[in-house]
Structure formats: structure tokens, C-alpha cells
Amino acid sequence: MANLSAVTEADVKVIRIGVMRPGPVAETIEAGEVVRYDASTGKWTLANSSSAAEARLGGIAMHRAIVGQGLSVLLEGDIDLGDIFSSMNYGTSVWHGSMDGLLADATTTHSECIGKVIPKFGDLIGTAGKALHVNFLGPEV
8 A cells, every 4th residue: 555645735626515514623634635533522633544443434624724723524526636646547446544644545454445536627628637536425424
């Protein structure tokens, strides 16, 4: 498993919102990072695949937030995260990464599949880039 590169806020563009959930954050979270609810506070915190608790289903942060601010989290929909999927095929599964907030290109013991790479079309007809279809609407949400 390899963690995918972190993205910048400028790279994060929501293409389609199916389900979005707002809430306060327990720590600073950057746009495009994978988040989960903290079990004791109910606030958004960074997720990773180090344990089942850390890999609980959550969502993708739609913008940056610091402690004391609210965060909009994409639970189901399509999101452009820049070129981090450029080496991956369409339909490839994307997983929780082993480091806080990151995505990965393969599973580990505690990671959850959070979505699949999908085509996104830009200004040029027939030219497809790559985006992520996320679906965190599992049994825990």
C-alpha cells in the first residue's frame, strides 16, 4: 500500500454533492483530507488505517478548518483532488491511508474502501481527467 500525496486546498473541487454533513473539528483539518467522528467528542478528526477506531467511516473535508470552526464534509458525491489519481486506472478503489488524513491506493488490515476513481471531463470534449467518487454511507453513518 502506498499513501497518495497530500493535496492543496486549491486542488479540491467538489463536482457533485450527494450527502454533506457539517460539524466542528477537534484539530486542524486541511481540504481533501479523510476525516471521521471522534468517538468521545463527536467532532471531526483525521482518520487513518492504524486501527479500526481510526478507520471508521467519515468523509472528505471540503475546505480547511481549525479548532473552533465548522467543517463541511462530503459523505457521498464526486470530488476533484488534483492529479493524485493520475497513475491509477478508472474504477480503482481508494482506501484510508496509514497516515492521518491521507488516501491510499490499496487496503491494509484496518482500512475501508472510501471510493473509486472516476472520469471527470473538462473543457475539451473527450478529454477525461480523474476524480474520486466517495461513498461513506456505510452502516456506521
